[in-house]
Amino acid sequence: MAQAVPTDDILAVLQKQEVAWNKGDMSAYMQGYWQDEKLRFVSDGDFKFGWQEMLAAYQDNYSDKSALGVLSFTVDEVKMLSNEAAVVTGYWSLVRMKDNPKGVFTLLMEKKSDVWVITQDYSSNGKS
Known part of the structure; x- marks a missing residue:
């Protein structure tokens, strides 16, 4: 059996997030993120830190299924920085x-405890 390459594992994290979001399962969606206070993300034009803060922001902004809509990711590139770090760029869209x-989006993904997780997330809104 061939061993998965890191890009396959990284893409699998994003695919699981997409499925979880579309089921309305925010807890499962958040499993793609590093559960640490050093998790960094951009929200409302400012840097924010921490898994709990990010979860709270998602819960505030996406309080029900109509707000969640249907999420899809299109990955443009996975650039491996090392065996344990990658930058992932792509597009996100919601249909509501x-x-x-x-x-x-631009994500820094790192292998933590043998699992790929997002450690930094910069996502920007485009035109609707």
Whole structure:
């Protein structure tokens, strides 16, 4: 049996997040992120830190299924920085009843305790 290459493992994390989001399972979605206070993400034009803070921000902004919509990721590139770190760039989009927001993302993913997780997330909104 061939061993998966890191890019396969990284893409699997994003695929699991997409499925979890579309089921409305925020707990499962958040498993793709590093559960640490050093997790860094951009929100409202500012840097924020911590898994709990990120979860709270998602729960505030996406309080029900209509707000969640249907998420899809399109990965543009997975650039391996080492055997345990990669930069992932791509596009995200939501399909909702009232709008279809979309944008781009840059993720730093690292292997922590033998599991790939997002340690930094910069996602920006584009035109709806």
